[in-house]
Amino acid sequence: TQLLEQSPQFLSIQEGENLTVYCNSSSVFSSLQWYRQEPGEGPVLLVTVVTGGEVKKLKRLTFQFGDARKDSSLHITAAQPGDTGLYLCAGAPGANNLFFGTGTRLTVIP
Amino acid sequence: ETGVTQSPTHLIKTRGQQVTLRCSSQSGHNTVSWYQQALGQGPQFIFQYYREEENGRGNFPPRFSGLQFPNYSSELNVNALELDDSALYLCASSLGQGFTSPLHFGNGTRLTVT
Numbered sequence: 447t448q449l450l451e452q453s454p455q456f457l458s459i460q461e462g463e464n465l466t467v468y469c470n471s472s473s474v475f476s477s478l479q480w481y482r483q484e485p486g487e488g489p490v491l492l493v494t495v496v497t498g499g500e501v502k503k504l505k506r507l508t509f510q511f512g513d514a515r516k517d518s519s520l521h522i523t524a525a526q527p528g529d530t531g532l533y534l535c536a537g538a539p540g541a542n543n544l545f546f547g548t549g550t551r552l553t554v555i556p
Numbered sequence: 557e558t559g560v561t562q563s564p565t566h567l568i569k570t571r572g573q574q575v576t577l578r579c580s581s582q583s584g585h586n587t588v589s590w591y592q593q594a595l596g597q598g599p600q601f602i603f604q605y606y607r608e609e610e611n612g613r614g615n616f617p618p619r620f621s622g623l624q625f626p627n628y629s630s631e632l633n634v635n636a637l638e639l640d641d642s643a644l645y646l647c648a649s650s651l652g653q654g655f656t657s658p659l660h661f662g663n664g665t666r667l668t669v670t
Binding site: 450452477479486487488489490491494534536538541542543544545546547548549 | 597604612655660663
């Protein structure tokens with residue numbers, strides 16, 4: 447059973463375009479994290495959201511946690527080739543587990 | 557500050573063999589979590605060690621076992637390797653048990669089982 451579904455699975459866009467990646471679940475999470483993973487490397491944490499409805503901004507990236515704490519979105523404005531990578535959401539239903547989503551593979555074409 | 561290091565980076569084993577993967581945690585961290593990432597998928601939680609004790613386990617069979625040492629480094633052992641065990645094995649260190657503090661991942665060990 448996959449707790450966290452991400453969409454789209456693959457996304458290829460031109461430099462300068464905007465995009466949104468979604469992370470959905472039927473479960474409630476005490477917190478949700480977003481990571482970016484590049485080939486040959488481990489995931490790197492981008493942000494953690496803990497409050498329903500919370501919005502966090504990291505330069506051109508905007509993260510939102512759903513009001514019911516079951517879903518999240520990542521919006522990138524004016525994408526750049528350096529944004530290319532695998533974006534993973536991860537939810538903690540409690541203290542002792544962290545489930546990762548299926549991932550969205552983003553390619554930004556110069 | 558030394559980051560998380562994993563060894564070896566790549567490994568090829570035959571079905572039925574045993575393998576040991578190693579992880580050195582980031583300085584100051586006392587918790588290590590292990591994940592399996594199959595090609596094209598998100599990481600799957602194997603188990604977590606906090607102060608040398610297992611502190612949570614995912615849906616993996618007992619042939620996946622681990623250890624954490626007094627210096628907080630860790631090993632992942634897999635017995636009776638199967639073809640489906642081929643994956644990237646990721647180690648992440650953090651401070652404190654559970655997942656309330658950020659995970660810092662190593663670059664993984666790529667295991668191929670033939």
